[in-house]
Each structure stands twice: as structure tokens, then as C-alpha cells.
Amino acid sequence: MGNIVKERKSRPVNLDLKTIRFPITAIASILHRISGVITFVSIAILLWLLSLSLSSPDGFQSAAAILDTFFVKLVLWGILTALAYHIVGGIRHLIQDLGYFEELESGAKSAQVSFVIAGVLAVLAGVLVW
Ligand code: HEM
Incomplete structure (x- = not known):
């Protein structure tokens, strides 16, 4: 009967969150x-703001006044950028569901392209809000 030797696997362990790099995908x-x-x-x-603006002429003025501050405009810009x-x-996801951009390289490339398009739309959202 030979001895059963348990070998510890030396798997790479990295618990330092600051050095973990996520792939772009x-x-x-x-x-x-x-x-x-x-x-x-x-x-x-947004539904609350819409309902306030439609409630009465005074309500409309209140909604317009709320939207006239820098902080609220910044929040609105953030919402539009997120959307x-x-x-x-989402469109990238749907295209992937059709079987495209599923490989590592094309997946990373399409993620990059979606960031650039979203960046351009974020700038346009800024122009719209301010
Ligand atoms: C009112 C508008 C919308 C809201 C509140 C919304 C919200 C969400 C949320 C919460 C998720 C789940 C994300 C996750 O668990 O990973 C999701 C997933 C998704 N959304 Fe939207 N969404 C909206 C509009 C859209 C539009 C316009 C598209 C079209 C391109 C879209 C495409 C998708 C897709 C494809 C997924 C699934 C992603 C996956 O498989 O991981 N969504 N959405």
C-alpha cells in the first residue's frame, strides 16, 4: 500500500483588488x-417631472425652475448618458445574440466601438441639456 500524497495545487491567487484588471468586455x-x-x-x-409640468401653468414654471439648476442638469445629463x-x-447584445462579435477579439473591439459611440452620444446629450 503506497502512501497517498496530497499535493497542494499552487493556483494563482490574487486578493489585491487594486491590481485586478477587468477585460474591456x-x-x-x-x-x-x-x-x-x-x-x-x-x-x-422623469415621470414625476412630466406630471408636475403638465399639472398647471404654475406646475410647468416649477418644473422649468427645477431643471434650471446646474446640479439637476448634471443629473439629467447622467440619465441621458446612461440611457x-x-x-x-443593448444593440451590441442583440447583435451578439445573432451570433456576431462572440470571439474574444471581435467582442473586445465591439465593446470599444460601443464606448466611442456612447461617448459621442454623451457629448450630444450635454449639448441638448446645456
Ligand atoms: C426604459 C428603458 C430601459 C430600462 C429601464 C432597461 C433596464 C434594463 C435592465 C435593468 C437590464 C438588466 C441588466 C442586467 O441584469 O445585466 C436590462 C438588460 C437589457 N437591456 Fe435594457 N432597459 C431599457 C431599455 C433598453 C433598450 C431601449 C434596449 C435596446 C437596445 C435594451 C436592451 C437590453 C438588453 C439586450 C439587455 C440584456 C443584456 C444581457 O443579456 O446581459 N434595453 N435592461
Whole structure:
């Protein structure tokens, strides 16, 4: 009877979160989820603003006044940017569902392209808000 020798596997372990680098496809995926949640929450805020603006002439003035501050404009820009990224990332997802951009290289490239398109849309959203 030979001795059973248990060999410890020396798997690479990295618990230092600051040195972990996510691949661009992972970042695109996380941002898509975050932008979906932001879009979902912002529906309530935007519906409230719409209902206030439609309630009466005074309500409209109040809604316009709320939207006239820098901070609210910044939030609105953030909402529009999140929506833009979610739509661009969503279209990328749907194209992937058709069988394209599924390889490592094309997946990373399409994530890069979606960031650039979302960046351009974010600038346009800024022009629209300010
Ligand atoms: C009111 C508008 C929208 C809201 C609130 C919303 C919200 C969300 C949320 C919360 C998720 C789940 C994300 C996750 O768990 O990873 C999701 C996924 C998704 N959304 Fe949207 N979304 C909206 C509009 C859109 C639009 C216009 C598109 C079209 C391009 C889209 C495409 C997708 C796709 C393809 C997924 C699945 C992604 C996956 O498989 O991981 N969404 N959405």
C-alpha cells in the first residue's frame, strides 16, 4: 500500500483588488447593468417631472425652475448618458445574440466601438441639456 500524497495545487491567487484588471468586455457588461438600473430608477424621476409640468401653468414654471439648476442638469445629463450607453450596449447584445462579435477579439473591439459611440452620444446629450 503506497502512501497517498496530497499535493497542494499552487493556483494563482490574487486578493489585491487594486491590481485586478477587468477585460474591456467585462467592463462593458457591468456598465450595461448599471446603466439599466439607472435608466429604471430615472423613469420615476422623469415621470414625476412630466406630471408636475403638465399639472398647471404654475406646475410647468416649477418644473422649468427645477431643471434650471446646474446640479439637476448634471443629473439629467447622467440619465441621458446612461440611457445612451444602455441602448448602444443593448444593440451590441442583440447583435451578439445573432451570433456576431462572440470571439474574444471581435467582442473586445465591439465593446470599444460601443464606448466611442456612447461617448459621442454623451457629448450630444450635454449639448441638448446645456
Ligand atoms: C426604459 C428603458 C430601459 C430600462 C429601464 C432597461 C433596464 C434594463 C435592465 C435593468 C437590464 C438588466 C441588466 C442586467 O441584469 O445585466 C436590462 C438588460 C437589457 N437591456 Fe435594457 N432597459 C431599457 C431599455 C433598453 C433598450 C431601449 C434596449 C435596446 C437596445 C435594451 C436592451 C437590453 C438588453 C439586450 C439587455 C440584456 C443584456 C444581457 O443579456 O446581459 N434595453 N435592461
